[in-house]
Amino acid sequence: MSFNVLIVDDSSSMRAVIRKIISISGFKVGRCYEAANGREALDILLENWVDVIISDINMPGVSGLDMLDHLKADDLLKDIPVIVVSTEGSDERIRSVMSKGAKRFVRKPFLPEDIRKILYEVIGVDNEGRYCDVQETPDGGDF
Amino acid sequence: MWIMKADTATFRKLLTEAIFETFEKMFFLFLEPIDRDPEGCDLESAVQFKGFIEGRLEVSLSRNLATAMVSNMLSCSTGDVTDAKIEDCAKEAANVICGSFLQRLDRRGDFNLSTPSFRRVAGVNRNVSEGEGMIRICFDSDCGGLSVRAFVSEHRPHPGRGPE
Numbered sequence: 001m002s003f004n005v006l007i008v009d010d011s012s013s014m015r016a017v018i019r020k021i022i023s024i025s026g027f028k029v030g031r032c033y034e035a036a037n038g039r040e041a042l043d044i045l046l047e048n049w050v051d052v053i054i055s056d057i058n059m060p061g062v063s064g065l066d067m068l069d070h071l072k073a074d075d076l077l078k079d080i081p082v083i084v085v086s087t088e089g090s091d092e093r094i095r096s097v098m099s100k101g102a103k104r105f106v107r108k109p110f111l112p113e114d115i116r117k118i119l120y121e122v123i124g125v126d127n128e129g130r131y132c133d134v135q136e137t138p139d140g141g142d143f
Numbered sequence: 144m145w146i147m148k149a150d151t152a153t154f155r156k157l158l159t160e161a162i163f164e165t166f167e168k169m170f171f172l173f174l175e176p177i178d179r180d181p182e183g184c185d186l187e188s189a190v191q192f193k194g195f196i197e198g199r200l201e202v203s204l205s206r207n208l209a210t211a212m213v214s215n216m217l218s219c220s221t222g223d224v225t226d227a228k229i230e231d232c233a234k235e236a237a238n239v240i241c242g243s244f245l246q247r248l249d250r251r252g253d254f255n256l257s258t259p260s261f262r263r264v265a266g267v268n269r270n271v272s273e274g275e276g277m278i279r280i281c282f283d284s285d286c287g288g289l290s291v292r293a294f295v296s297e298h299r300p301h302p303g304r305g306p307e
Contacts (some may be wrong), residue, residue: 010258011235013228016217017169058238060258087242092253107246108239109168 002030003123004048008041008055008064009085014108018054018085018115025116027123038062042070045077052123054115057086057097068100081122085110154248154293155278161243162280162291169239170212174282174289181205181281181288188233188261190241194254198276198295200241202233203264205287209233234259240291 005022007015015034022029033048035041039062041055053071057064064084071077081103086093089107097105104118159176166172184203191199204212206229213224213232238259245254276296282289 011231011238013213013216013231013235020218058256058258087239088254088256089242089246090249090253091251108242109165111168 002028003051004031004033005029006033006035006041006044006050006053006055008035008038008053008059008067010036010056010059012036014056014085021112021115022119025112025119027116027119038064038067038070041067045071045080050080052119053080053082054119055082055084057084057088057093065097065100068097068102072101083115083118083122085115151278154295155280157247158240158244158278158291158293159280161240161247162282162289164243165236165239166212169216169236171215172208172211172284172286174284177281177283177288179281180279180290181283183207184288184290185264186229186233186261187264188230188237188259190234190237190259191257192241192245192254194245194252195249196295198293200237200244201292201294202237202240203290203292204233204236205289208284208287208289211284211286212236230261234261244293 007018009015009018019032019034022032030051031048033044033050035044037059038055041053042062044050055064055067062070064086068082071080071082078101082101083104083106084097084102085106085108086097087108089105094105103122106114106118163174166174183205186206186209187201187203189199189201191197209229209232210221210224213219213228214221216232217228238256241256242254245252276294278293278295280291282291
């Protein structure tokens, strides 16, 4: 079983790093889509099925927070898990992101292991692509 | 109002930690602090921030160091490093250093960061001296020099907190 991933970040370098981390992590990737902001991400979601979204917050145009609002308001998209990866890691900002429906928050700079571990947790599979028991943290976040 | 002397020492320590963490985790590079501006820093990225303090963080670096950063971050050969990748990487470095610094300064506080900018310059600007609302920290590495400057233009009491 493979999963389609959407990476949303205005930095092409950061998108490349995240794509590489996913590819070397053993995570079974079907299609890996990329978007430079929330608008591009929503356009991709109109045409393609995505299993998990990894998104920055601070992007020109439609930000990651705006994108989360759009997802939450759309019955077809609201259940797609979103992992937010951002430099803006204050407690207040994390609370805001989680309240908008994000599943996890990863602060930049991160280690490859941080992304890999959270990706498995959010999707709820082991590294063979098999479903396993998802262990939710009590508050739904990792902070 | 410019930050007090005690704040300057704290800011310098936290900014140094943020720079080390960013370069080690993102670029797999180890920096050595030096007490002078490094030569050949002709690339500059910057990001502005606004919260209970506001200001601007500038990162000046040599092309050699920027090339190593891109090569290490993207696991590509130095021959594959383009100007566009250098610009993107330098902007992301400023963004991540700034975010890490502010988060260390006040984990509870909310800051807004601008979209990072990038430009080519003729070396580090030496016209502004430390203490005039600016902290400057310089580094050397096997791949070239780095200078990071934090300009703090305002310092308001944190809402909801008493005097420190």
